[in-house]
Amino acid sequence: MSDREPQPVERQLPTDEARDLLALVREIARREIAPKAAEEEDAGRFPREVFTLLSESGLLGLPYDAEYGGGDQPYEVYLQVLEELAAARLTVGLGLSVHTLASYALATYGTKQQQVEHLPAMLGGGLLGAYCLSEPSSGSDAASLRTKAVREGDDWVIDGTKAWITHGGVADFYTVMARTGEDGPRGITAFLVPGDAPGLSAAAPEKKMGMKGSPTAQVHFDGVRVDDERRIGEEGQGFTIALAALDSGRLGIAACAIGVAQAALDEAVAYATERRQFGRPIADFQGLRFMIADMATQIEAGRSLYLAAARLRDAGKPFAKQAAMAKLHCTDTAMKVTTDAVQILGGYGYTADFPAERLMREAKALQIVEGTNQIQRMVIARHVAGPEGR
Incomplete structure (x- = not known):
C-alpha cells in the first residue's frame, strides 16, 4: 500500500x-x-x-x-x-x-x-446510551410494537423484548418505547431505563457481516420497574418523540456513511497512484480515473445534502424530508463507493489485508439502520406527492 x-x-x-x-x-x-x-x-x-x-x-x-x-x-x-x-x-x-x-x-x-x-x-459523565424502538416483529412498522409498560402506583413495570439494539448489553441507559395504552402510535410512551435495572438483560450479540466491534443485541425486559419520574413526555407521546429523534438520527447515519465512503475513496486513490501496470500507475488509465471522479462527486454531493439538512435543523425549520433524502443518498453512495473501491484494488480489495472489503461490509448496514432506504423513499414521496390513498 x-x-x-x-x-x-x-x-x-x-x-x-x-x-x-x-x-x-x-x-x-x-x-x-x-x-x-x-x-x-x-x-x-x-x-x-x-x-x-x-x-x-x-x-x-x-x-x-x-x-x-x-x-x-x-x-x-x-x-x-x-x-x-x-x-x-x-x-x-x-x-x-x-x-x-x-x-x-x-x-x-x-x-x-x-x-x-x-x-x-x-x-x-462517561455514560453510554442505547435506543430501544425496534422489536422482533416490528421493525419498519414501529407503531405495532408490543413491549408493554403497566402502571403500578408510582412505578411502571415493563415487559417485552427489543431487537437490533446497538450497544445492547453494554449501554448504561436505554431510551425505551413501550405500549401504555391503545394499539397504534397513540398508545406508546417513552421511558429512561438504567442499564443495571433488575430484570433487564441482553442476549448474545448478533453475528453480523460487518461492524463486528459494535454489539447489536436483543434486550429483554422482564418485570423491569421504573419510577414515573423516568417517564419522558406525556403518556401516549412516545411515538411522536421516537419519530422526532429519528429525523435527527438519520442525519447522523448520513454523515457516518459519507465518512465510510471518503475512507474508501482515500484507499482507492492511494492504491491507484502506487500500483503500476503496463509501465505506469493505474490511476493514469481513463477507466479508473472516471470511476474515481464519480466516487468523489457522489461523496461531495452527499456531504452537501446532509449539511444543508443540518442547517435547516439549526435554523429551526422543517427538515424531515431533507433528512430522509440525506440518509437515502449518502448510504447508497457509501455502498456504491466502497464497492468501486474494492474493484479498483482488484484481488487485493477482496482480501482482509486491505480495508476496502471491511468498508464495503460496513456500508451495507447503513442502508438498513434507522429506517431502511425503502422507508426513506416512502417518507420523501409523502412530502413530495402527499400521503398514500388521498
Whole structure:
C-alpha cells in the first residue's frame, strides 16, 4: 500500500471553536482510533475506552445544551465530527450517533428536573446510551410494537423484548418505547431505563457481516420497574418523540456513511497512484480515473445534502424530508463507493489485508439502520406527492 497520506476534507466551519474541535477530533481519530480499527473489528472488540476518551474530551454531547454538560454545537458541526470518526472506524462514529439519538428524548422532551438530574451524566459523565424502538416483529412498522409498560402506583413495570439494539448489553441507559395504552402510535410512551435495572438483560450479540466491534443485541425486559419520574413526555407521546429523534438520527447515519465512503475513496486513490501496470500507475488509465471522479462527486454531493439538512435543523425549520433524502443518498453512495473501491484494488480489495472489503461490509448496514432506504423513499414521496390513498 502507498504511504500517500489522504488529504483532509476541506470544511466550511462557522467558528474558530468549531475549527479547533475538528482538529481535536482528527487527532483523536488518527492516533487513537484508526491504527487499531481493522484488528479490533476483526476480533469483535467493543472500544469502550474510546467512548470514555470521547466523553472526557467533551464529544459525547456536542449538539446539546452546555448547561447540562453538552457542547452547544450546531448540527452542522456535530455531523462533521461524526463523519471524521466514522472514516476512522464506523463502530465509533455510529456509536456516537446512537448515543446522541438515545439522549434526544430527555434533552428535548424531559422536564427541567429530569434534565438536571440525568443529562450531565449522559452527556459528559462517561455514560453510554442505547435506543430501544425496534422489536422482533416490528421493525419498519414501529407503531405495532408490543413491549408493554403497566402502571403500578408510582412505578411502571415493563415487559417485552427489543431487537437490533446497538450497544445492547453494554449501554448504561436505554431510551425505551413501550405500549401504555391503545394499539397504534397513540398508545406508546417513552421511558429512561438504567442499564443495571433488575430484570433487564441482553442476549448474545448478533453475528453480523460487518461492524463486528459494535454489539447489536436483543434486550429483554422482564418485570423491569421504573419510577414515573423516568417517564419522558406525556403518556401516549412516545411515538411522536421516537419519530422526532429519528429525523435527527438519520442525519447522523448520513454523515457516518459519507465518512465510510471518503475512507474508501482515500484507499482507492492511494492504491491507484502506487500500483503500476503496463509501465505506469493505474490511476493514469481513463477507466479508473472516471470511476474515481464519480466516487468523489457522489461523496461531495452527499456531504452537501446532509449539511444543508443540518442547517435547516439549526435554523429551526422543517427538515424531515431533507433528512430522509440525506440518509437515502449518502448510504447508497457509501455502498456504491466502497464497492468501486474494492474493484479498483482488484484481488487485493477482496482480501482482509486491505480495508476496502471491511468498508464495503460496513456500508451495507447503513442502508438498513434507522429506517431502511425503502422507508426513506416512502417518507420523501409523502412530502413530495402527499400521503398514500388521498
